[in-house]
Amino acid sequence: MYKNTLLFTILIASKCIFCQEMLSPEKAISIALQNNYAIKISNTQIKLAESNNTKGNAGMLPTITGNVQRNYNINNTELKFFDDKLPIINRKGVQNNTGNAGASLTWTVFNGKGMYIARNQLGKLQQLAENNAKSIIVNTVAQVLSTYYDIVRGEKRVKNLKKGLEISNDRLKLSKDRYDVGQGSRVDFLSSQVDYNQDKSDLIAAEQAVNNTKMALNNLLVQLPTNSFATIDSIDIDQFLDVESIKSASLSSNPTLNQAKLNNNLADLDIKAQKAAQMPVFDFFSGYNYNLNNIGAGAPQATKQSQFLAFNYGLRASINIFDGYNLKRRIENAKLVSEINQIQEKDVINQMNLMVERSFQNYKNALELIKLETENYKIAYLNTEIAFERYRVGNSTAYELREVQRNAVAAETRLIEAEFTAKINEIELNRISGKYIN
Numbered sequence: 001m002y003k004n005t006l007l008f009t010i011l012i013a014s015k016c017i018f019c020q021e022m023l024s025p026e027k028a029i030s031i032a033l034q035n036n037y038a039i040k041i042s043n044t045q046i047k048l049a050e051s052n053n054t055k056g057n058a059g060m061l062p063t064i065t066g067n068v069q070r071n072y073n074i075n076n077t078e079l080k081f082f083d084d085k086l087p088i089i090n091r092k093g094v095q096n097n098t099g100n101a102g103a104s105l106t107w108t109v110f111n112g113k114g115m116y117i118a119r120n121q122l123g124k125l126q127q128l129a130e131n132n133a134k135s136i137i138v139n140t141v142a143q144v145l146s147t148y149y150d151i152v153r154g155e156k157r158v159k160n161l162k163k164g165l166e167i168s169n170d171r172l173k174l175s176k177d178r179y180d181v182g183q184g185s186r187v188d189f190l191s192s193q194v195d196y197n198q199d200k201s202d203l204i205a206a207e208q209a210v211n212n213t214k215m216a217l218n219n220l221l222v223q224l225p226t227n228s229f230a231t232i233d234s235i236d237i238d239q240f241l242d243v244e245s246i247k248s249a250s251l252s253s254n255p256t257l258n259q260a261k262l263n264n265n266l267a268d269l270d271i272k273a274q275k276a277a278q279m280p281v282f283d284f285f286s287g288y289n290y291n292l293n294n295i296g297a298g299a300p301q302a303t304k305q306s307q308f309l310a311f312n313y314g315l316r317a318s319i320n321i322f323d324g325y326n327l328k329r330r331i332e333n334a335k336l337v338s339e340i341n342q343i344q345e346k347d348v349i350n351q352m353n354l355m356v357e358r359s360f361q362n363y364k365n366a367l368e369l370i371k372l373e374t375e376n377y378k379i380a381y382l383n384t385e386i387a388f389e390r391y392r393v394g395n396s397t398a399y400e401l402r403e404v405q406r407n408a409v410a411a412e413t414r415l416i417e418a419e420f421t422a423k424i425n426e427i428e429l430n431r432i433s434g435k436y437i438n
Contacts, residue, residue: 112279253434
């Protein structure tokens with residue numbers, strides 16, 4: 001009897017699922033990569049790092065400055081000469097003006113290779129931004145997949161509880177019919193009602209958990225929390241992961257480790273940059289200057305207007321002789337930072353190896369549990385059919401049927417959990433190895 005009811009329930013549920021848009025794991029990842037705010041921010045940071053990574057920002061190109069200036073003034077002038085025969089000249093409101101224009105060039109031709117070190121640093125900072133984007137992508141993909149398969153697990157759990165609820169419902173109807181005709185006890189009927197209510201409560205809680213997880217996935221995809229979608233109904237597991245291959249891939253592709261390596265490189269470059277400051281700096285400079293003077297009043301022999309056009313060039317050398325030992329302090333500090341980064345890189349490798357070993361062991365154990373719980377699940381539901389038939393004909397008690405029913409639900413729950421555990425650890429191993437970068 002309960003089989004027919006279950007089949008009807010599954011058909012109704014399937015019809016509702018077809019009304020919803022099917023969201024595959026691949027499509028969920030694609031939406032997240034397009035919409036996720038953290039990924040958008042990281043992509044913008046890459047553009048910023050690219051913009052900064054130029055020869056000019058590294059100090060490898062000359063700087064050219066142009067200027068134009070014009071000055072006006074009004075004076076009251078009185079001129080007296082040593083020759084008393086010459087008359088005194090008085091002028092009021094005399095307008096004078098001067099103007100100048102020019103262009104100057106400065107080019108650092110040598111600073112202890114500091115400009116090349118700076119360009120190298122800018123390149124590493126760009127790589128750091130790109131690696132940060134990869135790290136966010138890898139973590140986002142892993143989070144999307146984990147949440148997605150958490151929904152699949154929840155949906156499978158709901159179906160499992162519905163099957164148990166149908167058994168409880170058929171048992172309730174049967175016990176009620178027996179009680180109504182006087183062949184069953186009131187205790188049996190009430191116990192059936194309590195068990196049915198308990199199963200109904202568990203189902204409602206499981207459905208709510210699925211809804212909450214769907215809202216969490218919608219949030220990762222930057223969609224409305226109420227956006228409705230259907231998921232696949234199975235948890236496919238890659239059963240051929242190799243721990244050595246994962247370790248090898250993680251050493252070259254893991255974003256966290258690559259970040260530690262880049263920070264180590266930047267620390268080494270900082271040491272070189274500080275040491276370069278000990279070297280002399282040679283600047284080439286050159287310029288054109290134009291000056292114009294217009295004089296409003298003066299002696300007859302005085303200059304009324306003058307113009308100058310000049311070209312200058314030269315080479316300037318400078319060196320830091322003593323700065324209160326600050327340069328020496330900066331070099332020592334840079335070495336300490338480099339030492340810290342080297343330790344951090346080793347720590348990342350150590351932690352990464354631990355995560356790989358732990359996740360791989362969990363993954364292998366889960367695969368073994370799947371085999372075991374699949375067999376238990378088949379036996380448990382076969383027992384359920386037998387127990388319900390025995391209960392229907394009066395050869396079994398309600399307590400015995402309830403225990404068999406609980407064992408069946410628990411067996412399928414353990415199978416679902418084993419599949420989910422294997423999938424979560426597969427996702428984690430792929431995340432650590434950097435597989436999701438591509």
